[in-house]
Amino acid sequence: MSARARAGATAWLVVVYAFLYLPILCLVVFSFTAGEITTELDGLSLRWYAELLRDEELIAAVLLSLRVGAFAASAAVIVGSAAAFVLARCGRYPGSAAFAGMTTAPMVMPEVVIGLSLVLLFTHPVFAFLGGRGVAAIWAAHTTLCTAYVTVLVQSRLREMDRALEEAALDLGCAPLKVFFVITVPVIAPALVAGWLLAFTLSMDDFVLAAMLSDPGSTTLPVLVFARLHHGLKPEINALATVIVAVVSLAVVIANRLMLSAQKKRMAAARHAAGISPAGRSAVTLRDPDNRSEWIAHP
Amino acid sequence: MKRARCFLLRGHFWVGLLPWAWMLLFFALPFALILKVSLSTPELAVPPYVSPFVLEPGAALPHFRPDLASYRRLHDELRALGLAGADLQYLAAWGGSLLLAALTTLLCLVIGYPFAYHIARSREAARNTLLMLVMLPFWTSFLLRVYAWMSLLDSSELGLINRLLLAAGLVDAPLQLLYNRGAVLVGMVYSYLPFMVLPLYANLVKLDQRLLEAAADLGAQPWMTFLRVTLPLSRRGIVAGAMLVFIPAVGEFVIPDLLGGGDVLMIGRKIWDDFGPNQDWPMAAAVAVTMVLVLIVPIALLHRHGRANGNGAQR
Numbered sequence: 001m002s003a004r005a006r007a008g009a010t011a012w013l014v015v016v017y018a019f020l021y022l023p024i025l026c027l028v029v030f031s032f033t034a035g036e037i038t039t040e041l042d043g044l045s046l047r048w049y050a051e052l053l054r055d056e057e058l059i060a061a062v063l064l065s066l067r068v069g070a071f072a073a074s075a076a077v078i079v080g081s082a083a084a085f086v087l088a089r090c091g092r093y094p095g096s097a098a099f100a101g102m103t104t105a106p107m108v109m110p111e112v113v114i115g116l117s118l119v120l121l122f123t124h125p126v127f128a129f130l131g132g133r134g135v136a137a138i139w140a141a142h143t144t145l146c147t148a149y150v151t152v153l154v155q156s157r158l159r160e161m162d163r164a165l166e167e168a169a170l171d172l173g174c175a176p177l178k179v180f181f182v183i184t185v186p187v188i189a190p191a192l193v194a195g196w197l198l199a200f201t202l203s204m205d206d207f208v209l210a211a212m213l214s215d216p217g218s219t220t221l222p223v224l225v226f227a228r229l230h231h232g233l234k235p236e237i238n239a240l241a242t243v244i245v246a247v248v249s250l251a252v253v254i255a256n257r258l259m260l261s262a263q264k265k266r267m268a269a270a271r272h273a274a275g276i277s278p279a280g281r282s283a284v285t286l287r288d289p290d291n292r293s294e295w296i297a298h299p
Numbered sequence: 300m301k302r303a304r305c306f307l308l309r310g311h312f313w314v315g316l317l318p319w320a321w322m323l324l325f326f327a328l329p330f331a332l333i334l335k336v337s338l339s340t341p342e343l344a345v346p347p348y349v350s351p352f353v354l355e356p357g358a359a360l361p362h363f364r365p366d367l368a369s370y371r372r373l374h375d376e377l378r379a380l381g382l383a384g385a386d387l388q389y390l391a392a393w394g395g396s397l398l399l400a401a402l403t404t405l406l407c408l409v410i411g412y413p414f415a416y417h418i419a420r421s422r423e424a425a426r427n428t429l430l431m432l433v434m435l436p437f438w439t440s441f442l443l444r445v446y447a448w449m450s451l452l453d454s455s456e457l458g459l460i461n462r463l464l465l466a467a468g469l470v471d472a473p474l475q476l477l478y479n480r481g482a483v484l485v486g487m488v489y490s491y492l493p494f495m496v497l498p499l500y501a502n503l504v505k506l507d508q509r510l511l512e513a514a515a516d517l518g519a520q521p522w523m524t525f526l527r528v529t530l531p532l533s534r535r536g537i538v539a540g541a542m543l544v545f546i547p548a549v550g551e552f553v554i555p556d557l558l559g560g561g562d563v564l565m566i567g568r569k570i571w572d573d574f575g576p577n578q579d580w581p582m583a584a585a586v587a588v589t590m591v592l593v594l595i596v597p598i599a600l601l602h603r604h605g606r607a608n609g610n611g612a613q614r
Contacts, residue, residue, distance in 0.1 A: 005521075009417040013429070016414045020436050020492070023447035026459060030450070039450050039457050083318035090315065099315075102322040108542075108598050110550020112567045113587045116574060117329030120336055120584070123346040144325040147318070205441050207553060212574070225442050229557060233450065241443040248438045256431055 024245060031238035038233045048239040055236065058224060065204050065221040068135065072142035073199035077192055079143065080150025080199075087151065088158035107148040114145065115212035122213065137213040138220065142206060146199030153198070157191035190259075197255070201248075337584035338365035347578050369585035389586065392564040399480065399555075399565065400548035403487040407495040407544050408537065410488070415499035415536075416529075419506070430500065437493040445557050448486050452476040452558070478560030486554040491547070495540040502536025503529075535604045542601035546594055566590065 026039075031049075035042025052058065083103045090096065106114055121127055122137045131137065165187070169179045185192075207222035214223055228237060339348040352361040372389070379385035418429045436444060451459045454477045461473040476482060506529065514524040552567035559565070566586060573583035 009413075009420070012413050013417055013421075016410060016492075017432060019410075019489070020433070023444065023451055023489070024436060024439070026451060027443065027447045037457060039453065039459050039462070079318050079321050082314050083322075086315040086318060099319065099322070102326050103318065106326060108546055108601060110547060110567060110590060110594070112550045112552055112570050113333075113590055114329075116570060116583055116587050117333045118325065119574070120332040120346075120580075121325070121329040124332060125346075140325055144321070147321070151318075201438050207442055222440070222442050225440070225446075226553070229442070229446055229449070233446075237443070237446060241440065241446070244443065245439050249435060252431060252435055252438060256427070260427070 024241075027238050027241045028245065031235060031242040033235050033238075036235070038235050038238060048235045049243075051236050052239045052243070057219075058221075058240070061219050061221045061224040064135070064218065068139050068142060068210075068220060069200045069203040072139050072146055072203040073196045075139070075143040076146035076150045076199040077196050080147040080195060081154050081188075081192065083147065083151045084154035084158055088155050103151045104148050106145045107152070111145075111206070111208040112212075115141070115209045118144075118209070119212050133213050133215045133218075135218040138210050138218060141209040141213055142199075142203040145206070145209065146202050149198050149202065150195035153191045153195045154188055157188045161187050190262075333584045333587050336580055337369055337588050338367065339581045339584075340366040340368070341579050341581050343578075346580065348580050366581070369582045372582070373585065373589065388564065389566075389569060392566045392569045393589075395480075395564045396549050396551075396566040399483060399487065400545050400551075402484055403491060403548045404495075404541050404545045406484070406488045407492050408541060411492055411495035411499055411540065412537070415496045416503055418496075419500055419503040426504070430497075433493050433496050433500075441490060442553065444490060445486055445554055448482070448489065448558060449477065452482050452485070454478065477558060478562070480559070480563055482558040483555050483563050483565075486558045487548055487551065490554065491544045494543040494547075498539040498543060499533065499536045502533050502539075506532055538600055538604040542597045542604070546597055546601065549594060550590060 030038055030041060032044050032046070033041050034045035034047055080103075083099075087096075087100055087103070118137070118141050119133070122130055122133050130140075161184075165183050166179050169183050170176065174182070205222065206220075207226055210218075210220045211223050211226065214220065219227075225237065225240070228234070335351065336348055338351045340351075341347055342349050349366075351363060351365045353364050354361040376385070376387050376390045379387065380390065418426060418433075421429060453459070453461065454473060454475050456462065456465060456473045458473065458476060460476060461470075464470045465473065510528050510532075511524055514528050515521075519527070550567040550570075552565060552571050555563045555565045555568055556571075570583045570586050570590075573579045573586065
């Protein structure tokens with residue numbers, strides 16, 4: 001690449017990252033205003049953060065969102081892993097194509113269609129036993145949506161996995177259930193963790209499903225924020241955004257660090273086991289196509 | 300029969316029971332209900348429609364009496380297309396949605412392709428961080444990112460962009476930046492850009508460098524190499540990214556609601572209005588059915604290319 005092309009590439013990266021981050025930066029800066037206007041830095045203060053802590057309606061919404069998110073993510077990991085297992089291991093059977101379509105469809109359907117379909121279910125007189133609209137309905141909707149994402153993540157991990165590990169354990173007399181917990185779960189654990197986190201953030205962030213399925217007693221954070229955005233802007237929302245950005249950034253950086261160090265550890269263990277000195281490593285051994293290093297890291 | 304018994308014995312049946320039951324109850328059944336309600340008559344009741352299945356006294360099975368009024372309404376608008384003074388609110392909303400979704404997809408591609416390309420070509424140590432920086436806004440609240448644009452584009456002299464323009468002396472009076480199609484387009488591109496960048500990156504990072512070197516060795520100009528080698532090899536990434544942007548963009552209603560004001564009609568918003576304030580659930584359901592039908596083509600495209608995207612780049 002010529003020097004000019006390289007400069008152009010860097011410039012484009014800078015421009016797009018500015019496009020992605022400047023709006024967020026503005027939110028953060030104006031959260032520290034002492035005045036009432038969301039686009040003016042009228043003296044510096046933490047006034048709106050104090051306001052945030054006193055806002056009981058908002059705190060209740062945050063707590064509800066956290067609760068729904070945690071329960072939906074956990075349920076999605078259970079349902080999604082089971083679905084991934086069926087998709088990756090059961091091969092073809094009558095209805096397998098329909099099942100594959102159903103599990104991943106919520107990912108590609110417009111949310112407003114999924115929301116409408118679930119409202120029709122929860123308000124249908126025959127399905128009154130589901131409890132109608134409310135927190136449980138939001139939880140079920142989020143679980144359905146997130147299950148699709150978890151299924152895709154876990155399924156690709158299961159397909160990459162070396163089946164020989166499980167077969168070896170079975171041959172050595174290990175009970176199938178024990179094989180599952182001692183071999184399979186540790187191997188797919190990264191996908192389970194990633195799936196849970198993704199599901200949690202999806203649920204925390206979802207507005208459309210929550211708004212369509214909420215009743216007066218079940219206002220999640222996005223539903224509340226949406227209502228407030230229609231009732232005039234206050235710097236309090238900037239403060240809320242700043243808190244969310246800070247928490248998410250911290251979590252993403254930490255997760256990234258942990259993932260990288262775990263990866264390095266696995267690579268080192270694999271090299272050690274293969275008896276290759278670090279100097280003599282080749283691209284081929286580093287690629288680790290069957291995740292063989294995985295079981296070395298979890299003996 | 301034997302296969303079925305094997306299936307049961309292997310325990311897979313029991314593992315599959317939970318996701319099968321869940322998806323039938325919370326995905327397949329609700330979709331059947333959309334179809335049913337789209338054939339119902341609206342009524343002031345809870346829920347606000349009359350089922351098309353009528354159980355008459357003495358009959359063992361209910362009669363099926365569909366009310367096609369909602370579909371007829373859409374059909375009438377289609378027929379009245381081009382007539383002066385015709386009420387074309389649904390058709391106009393469809394047109395607006397498809398146009399905005401197509402423009403959003405195009406802009407995301409134009410911005411996202413060189414962006415993903417340069418991330419994929421940067422040093423290996425930097426790639427991880429650069430990619431994380433693309434994901435980070437995606438993990439923060441979607442509504443609050445739209446809110447950020449509300450204060451940037453604000454049409455009074457307090458809007459951030461208007462302030463900059465006024466201070467620089469470029470304009471005399473604040474510009475009408477918010478509550479129009481342009482504002483919606485900016486908000487949609489901003490929100491959906493990561494959906495385009497990630498599949499493109501996943502595809503471009505696997506591009507075999509030796510192909511580019513071979514092309515250069517054989518005397519191809521850089522732009523020729525791009526057109527003849529890079530672009531065709533990244534086709535799957537482009538299709539996957541484009542569909543990942545286009546599909547949710549067609550149904551989007553939050554961004555037009557917050558940034559578009561009353562004039563920007565979009566079909567997702569029509570569903571929302573018919574479902575909420577208008578209480579015309581059969582109409583909302585009928586529009587949802589047409590939306591699924593329209594989106595089947597892009598969804599099938601995504602399914603084919605998205606699945607192959609994982610290992611298609613090096614073929």
